[in-house]
Ligand SMILES: Nc1nc2c(c(=O)[nH]1)N[C@H]1C(S)=C(S)[C@@H](COP(=O)(O)O)O[C@H]1N2
């Protein structure tokens with residue numbers, strides 16, 4: 084469905100039906116015999132994301148929107164209309180997309196540092212990669228400690244296709260790396276509020292230089308010019324790394340001996356022990372860990388019929404491929420190896436998995452546990468940390484299924 088079709092459909096549906104759909108409460112309301120007007124209205128989509136499908140999303144705020152677990156489907160790629168959004172600063176004005184090809188990127192820390200227009204970048208190279216884009220706070224909603232920040236469950240993630248030029252190709256075109264480059268740093272193109280220290284607000288992240296091999300400067304997502312919501316006209320993609328490292332509307336790329344001094348790098352997105360202060364010596368949220376969860380049968384769709392049930396979900400492991408996924412219907416007491424469903428879009432994409440089981444009437448606790456090609460096993464428990472990052476606990480991601 085095109086963006087225009089979606090907008091048209093939303094108009095036809097009107098406020099109440101759309102709001103109910105967005106809350107996932109239509110069937111609940113019917114079952115209760117409640118009038119739609121009695122339910123709280125869903126938060127509307129912000130203007131820059133008005134083209135998204137509200138029924139597939141939970142709008143936490145104008146800058147934090149997640150995909151419903153039941154909306155992930157089972158065909159690997161997450162459509163743009165239902166992909167999550169996370170903005171640390173207000174999104175830039177849509178006018179930055181008016182002349183996409185005139186967007187400039189300043190590159191430093193190379194032998195011949197200079198600015199390149201998007202038009203020139205497009206002449207240098209072209210590659211397409213499928214990656215999991217996931218906010219490091221995905222799963223924060225399962226922390227009993229209720230860390231501050233958006234209580235995402237599983238929907239601050241998606242698997243998308245990016246097209247652009249490899250960063251290593253750009254570096255080669257600029258004479259190669261300068262001496263002493265240890266980190267790759269990307270800077271977002273947001274207009275910063277006046278009167279504050281830019282380092283306290285700028286979205287600027289550094290990743291270890293080894294990521295250079297896989298990084299892409301992308302201008303297209305899922306076959307469409309990159310939207311403003313997802314970082315158009317140009318975005319840094321760091322395959323296998325947590326979302327925050329994938330800098331939207333990138334305007335500066337540098338290769339340096341040390342990490343950025345920006346607050347979001349030095350103090351934000353660190354694995355801070357519970358109760359401690361953030362500090363640059365704590366681990367940064369970089370490579371994603373091995374993780375999986377079940378998307379269907381969707382717990383929010385009500386009871387399923389007794390008999391054969393197809394359990395399915397997604398699994399990924401940052402820069403590593405998935406080796407195996409196991410599924411439990413008894414809360415982790417026993418496990419069955421699931422089938423990995425194609426297509427395999429490479430080690431940075433997620434794999435669909437499926438397990439067909441006979442389930443008599445009853446209540447089941449469905450869980451999934453992934454193993455990557457390096458032998459890392461998705462753990463039962465989360466690593467406790469002050470801000471609720473990196474939750475890959477299979478127990479936290481288990482879902483209750485009622486079979487009738
Ligand atoms: N310029 C810029 N890049 C950014 C952000 C931002 O606020 N500004 N947010 C980051 C975070 S925390 C995440 S999780 C992802 C979200 O990407 P999405 O909105 O396309 O889903 O973008 C990252 N890149």
Ligand SMILES: [Mo]
Nearest residue numbers: 218219326327
């Ligand atoms: Mo994020």
